[in-house]
Amino acid sequence: MKLHIAVAQMGPIARSDTRRQAVARLCDMLEDAAGRGAKWVTFPELALTTFFPRWTIDDTQELESFFETEMPGKETQPLFDRARKLGVGFYLGYAEIAGDRRFNTSILVDSTGNIIGKYRKIHIPGDAQSQDGYPIQHLEKRYFEVGDLGFPVFDAGDTRIGMCICNDRRWPETYRVMGLQAVDLIMLGYNTPTGYGRLGEPRHLPLHHNHLSLQASAYQNTCWIAAAAKAGVEEGIHMIGGSCIVAPTGEIAVQALSEDDEVINYVCDMSLADGYRGNIFHFERHRRPEHYRAIVDRVGSSRSPF
Ligand code: ING
Numbered sequence: 001m002k003l004h005i006a007v008a009q010m011g012p013i014a015r016s017d018t019r020r021q022a023v024a025r026l027c028d029m030l031e032d033a034a035g036r037g038a039k040w041v042t043f044p045e046l047a048l049t050t051f052f053p054r055w056t057i058d059d060t061q062e063l064e065s066f067f068e069t070e071m072p073g074k075e076t077q078p079l080f081d082r083a084r085k086l087g088v089g090f091y092l093g094y095a096e097i098a099g100d101r102r103f104n105t106s107i108l109v110d111s112t113g114n115i116i117g118k119y120r121k122i123h124i125p126g127d128a129q130s131q132d133g134y135p136i137q138h139l140e141k142r143y144f145e146v147g148d149l150g151f152p153v154f155d156a157g158d159t160r161i162g163m164c165i166c167n168d169r170r171w172p173e174t175y176r177v178m179g180l181q182a183v184d185l186i187m188l189g190y191n192t193p194t195g196y197g198r199l200g201e202p203r204h205l206p207l208h209h210n211h212l213s214l215q216a217s218a219y220q221n222t223c224w225i226a227a228a229a230k231a232g233v234e235e236g237i238h239m240i241g242g243s244c245i246v247a248p249t250g251e252i253a254v255q256a257l258s259e260d261d262e263v264i265n266y267v268c269d270m271s272l273a274d275g276y277r278g279n280i281f282h283f284e285r286h287r288r289p290e291h292y293r294a295i296v297d298r299v300g301s302s303r304s305p306f
Contacts, residue, residue: 001158001159001269001270001271002267002268002269002270003039003040003159003185003224003267003268003270004036004037004038004039004040004265004266004267004268005038005039005040005041005042005185005224005226005245005265005266005268006033006036006038006040006041006042006226006263006264006265006266007041007042007226007227007228007243007244007245007256007263007264007265008026008029008030008032008033008041008042008043008044008228008261008262008263009044009228009229009230009231009241009243009256009258009260009261009262009263009264010022010025010026010043010044010047010228010229010230010231010261011230011231011232011258011259011260011261012050012230012231012232012233012234012235012239013048013049013050013051013230013234014050014234014235015050015052015235017049017050018075019048019049019075019076020075022047022048022049023048023075023076023078023079024078025261026043026047026079026092027078027079027082028261029041029043029261029263030079030082030083030086030088030090031082031086032263033088033263033265034086034087034088036263036265037265037267038088038265039087039088039089039111040088040089040090040091040156040161040185040187040226041088041089041090041091041263042090042091042187042188042189042226042227042228043090043091043092043093043189043228044093044189044190044191044228044229044230045093045104045106045121045165045166045188045189045190045191045228045230046093046094046095046104046189046191046230047092047093047094047189047230048068048075048076048094048095049066049095050066050234050235051191051193051230051234051235051237051239052066052095052143053126053138053139053140053142053143053144054136054137054138054139054193054235054237055137055139056129056130056137056139056142057143063143064097066095067095067096067097067102068094068095068096068097069097071094071096071107071115076092076094079092080109080113081113083109083111083113084111084112084113086111087111088111089108089109089110089111089156090108090109091106091107091108091109091163091187091188091189091226091228092106092107092109093105093106093165093189094106094107095143095144096120101145102143102144102145103120103121103144103145103147103148104120104121104124104140104143104144104147104165104166105118105119105120105121105147105165106118106119106121106163106164106165106187106188106189107119108154108156108161108163108187110156116154116156117152117154117161117163118149119147119149119151119152119162119163119164119165120145120146120147120148120149121140121144121146121147121164121165121166121167121168122146122147122150122151122164122168122174123167123168123170123171123174124140124141124144124145124146124167125138125140125141125166125167126138126139126140126141126196127139127141127142128141128142129142131197133198134196134197134198135195135196136193136195136196136237138193138196138197140167150177151164151174151177151178151181152181153178153181153182153183158270159184159185159270160181160182160183160184160185161183161184161185161186161187162178162181162183162185162186162187162223163186163187163188164178164186164188165188165189165190166188166189166190166191166192168188169188169190169210169213169214169217169227170209170213172216172217172220173295174217175217175220175221175223176220176221178221178223179220179221179222179223179283180283183221183223184223184224184270184273185223185224185225185226185268185270186217186218186223186224186225186226187225187226187228188225188226188227188228189227189228189229189230190210190227190228190229190230191229191230191234191239192206192210192229192239192240193206193237193238193239193240194206194238194239194240195237195238206240207240207241207242210227210240210242211242211244211246211252211255214227214244214246215246215250215251215252216250218246218247218248218249218250219248219249219250219276220281221281222248222273222276222277222281223248223273224245224246224247224248224268224270224272224273225244225245225246226245227242227243227244227245227246228243229241229242229243229256231243231256231258231259231260232259232260233259239259240259241256241258241259241262242255242256243255243256243262243264244256244264245264245265245266245268247268247272248272248273248276249272249276253266253268254266293306294306
């Protein structure tokens with residue numbers, strides 16, 4: 001079975017940009033992707049606003065201006081309408097207010113404009129307070145709760161589609177929980193700055209770690225991965241691009257070249273996973289959960305035996 005998918009990478013969104021401007025860019029890329037024949041489009045994490053967790057924001061009104069209280073809302077409805085007109089489904093990342101709770105959220109919208117799945121980011125990176133000595137801050141723990149929906153997998157026709165968000169993609173547990181639900185395609189968005197923390201790591205490594213995580217996970221869980229960056233220098237801070245579509249072989253099928261709005265697409269042969277699922281990664285035949293207890297029983301590492 002062939003599935004034609006696209007990834008819509010975004011360039012920077014300025015703090016002063018309106019949702020209307022961001023949605024117009026998303027609609028343009030949706031048109032581009034549909035024009036190429038894609039049936040699914042993956043947009044980035046927090047695709048409607050600038051990556052606001054880079055700042056300490058004390059003003060409640062300003063902070064809440066970065067969140068959506070309804071989805072679709074007045075300003076996002078045009079994206080749903082365009083998707084329905086084009087007959088294309090999409091993944092969209094945004095900041096969600098649900099009652100008195102706040103999440104870093106993504107939704108899966110089918111080609112009729114219906115929301116068929118929701119995910120709330122579980123691995124919330126960074127800090128709750130600004131860190132002395134850090135050249136840039138990463139304050140998602142200040143603004144988002146841990147997601148409460150688990151890692152669900154949704155049926156979209158014959159394809160089982162899962163989602164995650166940014167830092168989730170660095171943790172093998174994210175993919176294995178979905179792999180154990182027979183996921184075929186994982187969509188994810190990310191905003192990944194270079195130069196975070198005291199790491200002072202060489203500038204090429206964030207991009208390397210991005211692809212390393214995605215390629216290993218696609219291979220080890222016999223699934224396709226569609227990963228969309230928000231990229232470029234956004235409010236003075238550089239974020240990696242490297243959006244890509246990764247095959248169950250672990251190979252990058254196509255990747256973005258720019259750090260701007262850029263659509264990439266690929267016709268995925270969904271049977272490519274079969275050879276791996278039937279042999280080397282036949283979970284039922286080869287996995288030994290009785291020896292994996294530490295993964296569930298422990299949070300941090302410890303020198304003591306189990
Ligand atoms: N961004 C980052 C990511 O995991 C991060 C968090 C920042 C990790 C800087 C390492 C260095 O790609 C999000 N939004 O999770």
